[in-house]
Amino acid sequence: MRVVVARCTVDYDGRLTAHLPEAIRLLMVKADGCVAVHADGGAYKPLNWMNAPNTLTVVESDEDGVEAVWTVRSPKGEVLAITVHEVLAELDHEMGVDPGLQKDGVEAHLQELLAADPTTIADGLRLVRREFPTDIGPVDLLCRDADGEAVAVEVKRRGEIDGVEQLTRYLDFLNRDPMLRPVRGIFVAQEIRPQARVLAEDRDIGWVEVDYDELRGIESDALRLF
Amino acid sequence: MRVVVARCTVDYDGRLTAHLPEAIRLLMVKADGCVAVHADGGAYKPLNWMNAPNTLTVVESDEDGVEAVWTVRSPKGEVLAITVHEVLAELDHEMGVDPGLQKDGVEAHLQELLAADPTTIADGLRLVRREFPTDIGPVDLLCRDADGEAVAVEVKRRGEIDGVEQLTRYLDFLNRDPMLRPVRGIFVAQEIRPQARVLAEDRDIGWVEVDYDELRGIESDALRLF
DNA sequence: AGTTCCATGTCGCGG
């Protein structure tokens, strides 16, 4: 990875057109060729960037006040042009391949835990299918309750209004299927926002908050029995 | 901005839990305090990060194989812990405030072009008003068709389900106005996703894909006449 | 390759 602090101006022309006036910024070039222009603030997102695959060409300049021009081109015709007026600091280092990130607690894992034991959502619930397909997308969990009636479950890490909208659409579609009708809905998340609760209740959709650590604990306990 | 290349392990505990095994990475600390851990690849997104506002504390260590431990804490209780085993390179530089980015988007221009000639959406359409105000937000284009009936048009660059939901809400509202009723809807975008098409059709909402370059061409032609 | 949905989304605007 190569890092350069430089006084520069930047122009991007691709999915949109953007221009950065002259200022001091940090230029980052990674091993895969991707280039990022960072200001000294504004979270982790760069001001401008160009992801791989692309080609970076650096042209030294004789022009007054221009040390070099970096041109990054993507196969799709996007162009990022960095005019370097002055290099102020520089750093270059081999880093090798990163072993990668281990994540824990995303929606997929939560859905997995709930599918393994739907009774943590509501007593008597049995799983029919995960990712049950409909014309407008897959329902996270399709279950049947103790009375044998269908229950559609939408799982989110954080429960907000659009999650309720999503479940509402699924229910509209599912309730047209004579084999399933009537289908009720339950909205499940680690934390459900007040407005999402109100909207769910208004539409006769149940909502349940689940504790991720607790679910993981239950799973561990279940495994320990074998 | 401060940049450090170091052999390190990283743990994040907050919105999720994540762990990075020991490897060489680039640590970036911006003036606003935000911290990012970059690998030498994977586009511009860091492996781990913590945005401002937060507090960074660095504790030197006597422990074997540990130079220092950086702890970043956010007010919301998120914690990013970086165990630095060895610093390999370092760079520190004042950069000043960035003058900021000038963007020139396509979104607004598309609506402008369609307003200039609504017949590109449907034959006989005449513009009543752009950004027609309702209590739940402005409708992009309000038109009348050849029969004099009201038509609400929602314009998006990319047509997805949310756009259909938005137009549906507007139609619900507009159809309560006796001066407008009945109002039908047309969903317009450069590209409309299959699921959005299904939902639109299901709700008797029309959908039209338009070609931005073609529209621009039509406009150029019109201008050339003068 | 095309399509869909998730994301520690981030970011900006308006109430």
Place this chain on the structure above:
DNA sequence: CCGCGACGTGGAACT
């Protein structure tokens, strides 16, 4: 501060 929509969204998973 919250809610909502846009984003050069990026990225993964699945068809």
